[in-house]
Amino acid sequence: MDAHLLAYLTDRYEIVASCNCKDQWGTDGYTLWGGYYNQAFYPxxxxxxxxAQTKAxxxxxxxFRMLGSDPIYQYDLDMLDENAIQEVVTLEPVYAGAGEGSGGRGGGGNPYWVQWFFDLNFRAPALSFGYTQVGQENSFGWPRIKDGLIDQIGLLQTWQERGELIVETLADSGTWFKAEHEVTPASAITALHYWKEEGRKSxxxxxxxxxxxxxxxxxQAYIRDFHIFDERYAERYLHEPCRTADSIYDTLPVMDxxxxxxxxIxxxxxxxxxxxxxxxxxxRCQEDSLEVTEVSQDELLMVAEIIEGGTLRINCSQNSVTIMADQCDWGLQMIWSDRKQEPHMIAASDEIGYEYNGYHYTVHCKKGDVGELSKGAGSIWIQPESGVIQFCLI
Structure with a gap:
């Protein structure tokens, strides 16, 4: 639903909630990329x-984001091939994780994966609230979805009877959200283990x-994805119609x-x-040493023990990211390939400037020193200041 229609329905008919598909690249001709990954937001x-950043x-x-993406594998599944159709690992019951494309990674038709997915959404740090949407998008037919859906509903009933979650309609969730939050709250998805115990965390x-x-x-812990949200960046079809068979809705990449x-690479x-x-x-950090703590309603702290001693700490607050490490000669290296998907970048001593889809934006380095940009298969070295690197988004 584009901004025109969503604003019209809200202003004219006072709808209380909406939802859109998960992040995906090219699936069924639709690309939604770089958005608020789960939970809900005010657009x-x-x-x-x-x-949006402001109430005005x-x-x-x-x-609300739909379908329940696997927080470890869905993001970059099959994305090394620029021409591949991205496979799906979500809570949708038609996906049991047995297909070749999913690599047996699971999905809503696999009871073991579902139990793990509910655990990380409703028992792990989530800041404002944990959430997922249950059901099946598109008409795959009852024979293909019945086993997974029946299993999910039974599990939800058990958890609700224990008081661990609430099952409600989208309208009820929207009404609750508007009563609790005047602007978009911070949220998190914390997956510190995988149901197949493969050692990855996200x-x-x-x-x-x-x-x-x-x-x-x-x-190794690294920032796999970093996108900026800027309410001034207009959707691609706000003033012009979409004239192609596919469409793109996106935000502003810092690292993709x-x-x-x-x-x-x-x-x-x-x-x-x-x-x-x-x-x-x-x-490198000690295996299984990564811990996640909710510092406040909008602040998340991630800490891992470095093998040589000390800790690596990543603190996310609503408009800044702070990285600290107890090492003498460390820093951050931004690296990317030459796939020509990245925006134009300009590195200065205290900021990195970007141009993407004709839009200019900047990430400020409040603490730390930004080195020169290496072209081609690119890289930028960021040197800490007194052991600290801090990115600011406003």
Whole structure:
């Protein structure tokens, strides 16, 4: 639903809630990319996919994200191939995780995956509230969805009887959200283990200013995704019709590990340290040492123990990201491939400027020093200031 229609329905008919599909690249011809990853947000009057920063510029109806994306695998599944159709690992009961594309990773038709997914949504740190939408998008037919849906409903009934969650309609959720939140609250999805115990972890933090994904594998924690939310960035079809068979709704990338990686380079913002011979190597942490704490209603702290001693700490607040490490010669290395998906970037000592889809925006480095931009398969080195690097979004 675009900004025109959503604003009209809200202003004229006072609808209390709306919902849109999960983040996806090209599925069924529709791309929704870089949005508020789960839970709900108040959209901008210029862009129904973009959370607004101010009450004056927001459409006063919450938009809930649908389908329940796997927070570890859905984001970059099959995305190394630019021409691939992205596979699906969601709570939809038609997906049991047995298909070749999903790699047996699970989905709403797999009871073990569903139990894990409910655990991370309703028992792990979520800040404002934990949430998922249950049901099946599109008409796959009862024979294909019945086993998974019946299992999910039974599990929901058990959890509701224990007082661990509330099952309600979209309208009821929207009414509650509007009563509790005048602007978009911060939220989180915390997956510190996987149902198949593969060692990967993923934490999504969203506020009305940005979203960030901290990903963990092979004893390394790095920022896999970082998108800015700016209510002034208009959706692509606000003033012009969509004249193609597919459409794109998006936000503003700072780092897009899914779209900017290739088979040789894993794009991300990586904590690195200089070895004794001067080489940059990944900062490695103790296995299973990552802990997540809700500092306040809009602040999330992620801490891991560094193998050489000390800790790596990533603090997400509603308009800033702060990274600290107890190492003498560490920093952050932003790296990406030459897939030409990334925006034009300009690095200065205290900021990184971007131009994407004709729109200019900046990430300020309040603490730390931004090095020169390396072209091609690119990189930017960010040196900490007194052991701290801090990005500010306003």
């Amino acid at each position: 901008s009057r210029l862009n129904s996919f973009m959370p 510029q927001q459409i006063p109806v919450p938009v 934490i999504w933090y969203c506020s009305r200013f940005y979203r960030l994904n901290l990903f963990w594998e092979d004893q 590990g899914a779209r900017w990686s290739n088979s040789l 894993k794009a991300g913002i990586w904590p690195m340290v200089r070895s004794s011979d001067g080489e940059l190597v990944p900062l």
